[in-house]
């Protein structure tokens with residue numbers, strides 16, 4: 001499909017990047033399950049040569065990802081962490097990265113426990129506070145890194161404000177857009193230099209594949225990242241690319257249902273006597289409700305809440321729901337429930353990211369909202 005900025009997300013999700021196979025006419029991009037490609041002549045190859053460098057199924061995925069984020073280029077990786085790691089390879093020893101202090105636990109671990117040892121300096125700051133971010137920019141700062149909404153506190157950062165700040169300071173702005181998905185928010189349009197996704201989550205959408213992506217507009221930086229993708233080699237296999245492409249087809253309708261369901265469930269939780277606090281960007285009680293309305297096309301499918309019964313009650317709820325499966329990860333068609341403190345955020349227990357042990361996080365799936373509410377009600381009514 002020729003790319004056109006006039007197509008809406010629903011159309012791009014179905015068509016972008018995918019052309020009928022030139023050889024066979026196959027409407028869906030085949031899984032080119034091959035490591036190598038026959039060459040016409042010695043050292044004169046055009047096109048594909050080796051699947052770490054490029055593979056046709058991955059090329060189709062790159063096209064789809066770029067279109068979804070309204071970017072010029074996309075690169076797919078074996079995981080979200082591999083995508084983030086590749087961007088960080090643009091930063092040299094002695095240079096400084098200013099990161100949000102509420103980022104994904106694995107991102108914090110990569111910055112704090114891995115890349116710091118290579119001489120890259122990190123500061124972790126509250127990116128919801130413009131003044132704090134301004135004050136934390138140093139002469140050697142190269143990159144501001146943020147997530148919005150964050151995990152699991154669902155704090156929002158004003159991307160356009162951060163982009164202005166980054167431009168003024170002459171540094172890059174990278175946004176991990178995993179929680180919103182390209183259906184709800186497009187950071188490049190708001191001035192970000194890089195968008196990253198764990199495609200494992202909403203983009204894949206079916207909890208059956210691990211993957212990551214970078215989307216950007218700058219040609220020179222893209223060439224460097226493409227070089228790094230091949231040089232370091234954390235590429236997704238053809239089957240993973242196919243599964244992600246297949247997931248993308250329904251991204252728009254899945255996200256609409258995630259948002260509808262989560263809005264109803266957040267309201268139910270807010271009204272339930274066993275619940276002390278609900279954190280959801282679609283509730284007027286969210287401290288950044290106004291920013292959510294302005295920046296996002298919908299409030300998303302993630303809800304966090306705290307019970308009056310604290311940690312003991314939280315553990316019971318996470319254990320006893322039937323439709324909400326007790327599991328890490330998020331963004332799939334099925335509803336999941338977890339306790340961040342002992343589960344997804346165990347690796348950051350003694351850090352600034354430590355989470356209230358009584359906090360419950362749910363990833364609301366696309367099931368029937370009333371069935372999901374009844375499932376929660378059955379357990380909450382026993383507390």
Ligand SMILES: *Cc1c(COP(=O)(O)O)cnc(C)c1O
Pocket residue numbers: 079080081082104106107147151176178179197198199200201210211212
């Ligand atoms: C899951 C996740 C990641 C890491 O992605 P993987 O695919 O698990 O490597 C990064 N950022 C956010 C916000 C995530 O939720």
